[in-house]
Amino acid sequence: MRDKFSINIRFVLAVIAIGCIGLSGTAFAQNPRMFPTATPSGSPETRNKAKGRTLSSADKAFIKDAAKGGMMEVAMGRVAEKNATNSEVKNFGARMMKDHSKANEDLKAIAKEENVEWPAEKEAGKWKSDKDYMDAMVKDHEKDLAAFEKEAKNGSDPDVKSFASKTAKTVREHLGMAKEIDAKLK
Structure with missing residues (x-):
């Protein structure tokens, strides 16, 4: 009887062990760090050529501006x-x-991927009054909205076009806010 009992326990333990081994295989398969996938190597230009595209001069100019x-x-x-x-x-x-810090981070990632040199930061100018600042914000956002909409429509790189389209919505919102605040100031 004791032998029969120990055989049953051994059988149950063997089934559990086999189950654990089987489950561990799926756990390894679900962990991407265990089996890294191949990524394209080389410069961003090489990766872009592998994607079948190169960045146009207009897209580069848009990124820099x-x-x-x-x-x-x-x-x-x-x-x-x-x-x-x-x-x-x-x-x-x-x-x-x-908002612009977030957009800058997103654009910087694209610039890095596309091997576009990131421009140096400049100091903000001074203005005489809150009204001067808001006047400048209205003008800047009108100009920026036109540039972002143009890139979203006519750009050649899908990543740059997507960024421009997404960011144009935010710029449009900023323009509306700027006009509203500017109208209240004297």
Whole structure:
């Protein structure tokens, strides 16, 4: 009887062990770090050629211009948040810093992937009043919206076009906010 009992226990333990081994295989298969997939090597230009595309000069120019503008929006937003006398202007400056910092991060990743040199940051200019700042924001966002919509429509690189399309929505929202705040200032 004891032998029969120990045989049953051994059988159960063997089934459990086989089950554990079988499950561990699926766990390894689900862990991508265990089996890394091949990634294209080489420079971004090589990877782009492997994708069957190269970045057009217009797309490169858009990336550089959008980067310069985005960094300037962050710098000016920082100054507005700190120095504005109107609370709506301060809040607008904070929003510019937040939204344009995020857009800059996204664009910087594309620039790196496409091997486009990231421009140097510049200091924000000074303005005389909250009204001057908001006037500048309306003009900048009108110009930027036109550039982003043009790139979204006519760009040749799908990643750059997607960025432009997505960011144009935010720029349009900023323009509406800027016009609304600007209209209230004297």
